[in-house]
Amino acid sequence: MLTEQQLTDFASNFVKVIPHCLHLNMSLVKADRNGIELEMPCDNRLIGNPETGVIHSGAITTLMDSCCGISVYTRMEQLEACPTLDLRIDHMTTAQPGKPVRAFAEAYHITRSMVFTRGVAYQEHRDQPIAHVVGTFMRIGQHSMKPVQEYMQ
Amino acid sequence: MKDQIEQSGFASIIKDVRESREYSVLTSGIPYASMIGMQCTPMGDDALFTLPNQMSNIGNPLLPAIHGGVIGGFMEMSAALHLMLFMEEPRLPKIIDFSIDYLRSGQPRDIFAHCEVCRQGARVANVAVTAWQSKRELPIAIARGHFKLSRGTA
Numbered sequence A: 001m002l003t004e005q006q007l008t009d010f011a012s013n014f015v016k017v018i019p020h021c022l023h024l025n026m027s028l029v030k031a032d033r034n035g036i037e038l039e040m041p042c043d044n045r046l047i048g049n050p051e052t053g054v055i056h057s058g059a060i061t062t063l064m065d066s067c068c069g070i071s072v073y074t075r076m077e078q079l080e081a082c083p084t085l086d087l088r089i090d091h092m093t094t095a096q097p098g099k100p101v102r103a104f105a106e107a108y109h110i111t112r113s114m115v116f117t118r119g120v121a122y123q124e125h126r127d128q129p130i131a132h133v134v135g136t137f138m139r140i141g142q143h144s145m146k147p148v149q150e151y152m153q
Numbered sequence B: 001m002k003d004q005i006e007q008s009g010f011a012s013i014i015k016d017v018r019e020s021r022e023y024s025v026l027t028s029g030i031p032y033a034s035m036i037g038m039q040c041t042p043m044g045d046d047a048l049f050t051l052p053n054q055m056s057n058i059g060n061p062l063l064p065a066i067h068g069g070v071i072g073g074f075m076e077m078s079a080a081l082h083l084m085l086f087m088e089e090p091r092l093p094k095i096i097d098f099s100i101d102y103l104r105s106g107q108p109r110d111i112f113a114h115c116e117v118c119r120q121g122a123r124v125a126n127v128a129v130t131a132w133q134s135k136r137e138l139p140i141a142i143a144r145g146h147f148k149l150s151r152g153t154a
Helices: A004-017 A019-023 A057-075 A142-152 B002-008 B010-020 B024-029 B031-036 B068-086
Strands: A027-032 A035-040 A047-049 A084-091 A101-110 A114-122 A129-138 B039-043 B046-051 B058-060 B092-102 B111-120 B124-132 B139-150
Touching: A004 A019, A004 A027, A004 A035, A004 A057, A019 A057, A019 B058, A027 A057, A035 A057, A047 A057, A047 B031, A057 A084, A057 A101, A057 A114, A057 A129, A057 B031, A057 B068, A057 B092, A084 B068, A101 A129, B010 B024, B010 B068, B010 B092, B024 B031, B024 B039, B024 B068, B031 B068, B046 B068, B058 B068, B068 B092, B068 B111, B068 B124, B068 B139, B111 B139
Parallel strands: none
Antiparallel strands: A027 A035, A035 A101, A084 A129, A084 B092, A101 A114, A114 A129, B039 B046, B046 B111, B092 B139, B111 B124, B124 B139
8 A cells, every 4th residue: 555645745746747737726635545635726717607706517527537536546555547437426516606626535446447436526514515426447557657656756 | 708798697698699609709708618728619500619739738748638627627518508509598507417438538639529418308408428539430538417407597
């Protein structure tokens, strides 16, 4: 297993080196065995409805895809590339304008070829989610991660 | 265009755009659509959505590949715009859920999307979206979403 320090270093680097995560100014809140927590600050570029100022669901999709994608590594022996196979998002309510969005995701099951993740997007408290997500990721082998590790150093 | 939407309201802009078929008014007026750089153009009686390649949409700089979240966001926005443009009467769709299957990695080149309304009821619409790059027969992602339809503000 990766140590919690390795996980924290990897996750905080991940959001800085992935161009689109960087573009949305995502940051790591917490990384441990239980899961990954990210934050996406409030940003007028993310607005989907100019009348209400509410951010577009696509920004939440991106945040959740990133958060679920990192949560995969809470269950890994070593780093390996895991592309998204599918992602489903249920929107409980619209986000409140002018507030950052947080994401929490956990990998709840891992097999030799797949990682199953789930998570929530929220603003005030994790128990008042604005969206629920489930995502499945494919394990394509450890050899796939070497260039990624080199790139991130 | 953003100011125009703020002043006269989304619903009236949609009504105008449906008549003028100047779909770029919508994509340039919605900040998220502008940020990812997406475009919408008339295609016969239908619309084609395009996401031109831009560096800030990259999710894997090594492959390189477009961020799966951006592909999802582009497909969600395409589905919502498709409903605004082609429903019998202009109404504002609000997303209920969205499910994306990723079939191929998104190469750093244009992505195209086409939407199909599978069912439109009084309250809810079901929309299927196909996204492709090289050929439409080789989709990079397919998605299905439900949208709540309201006459008020989405």
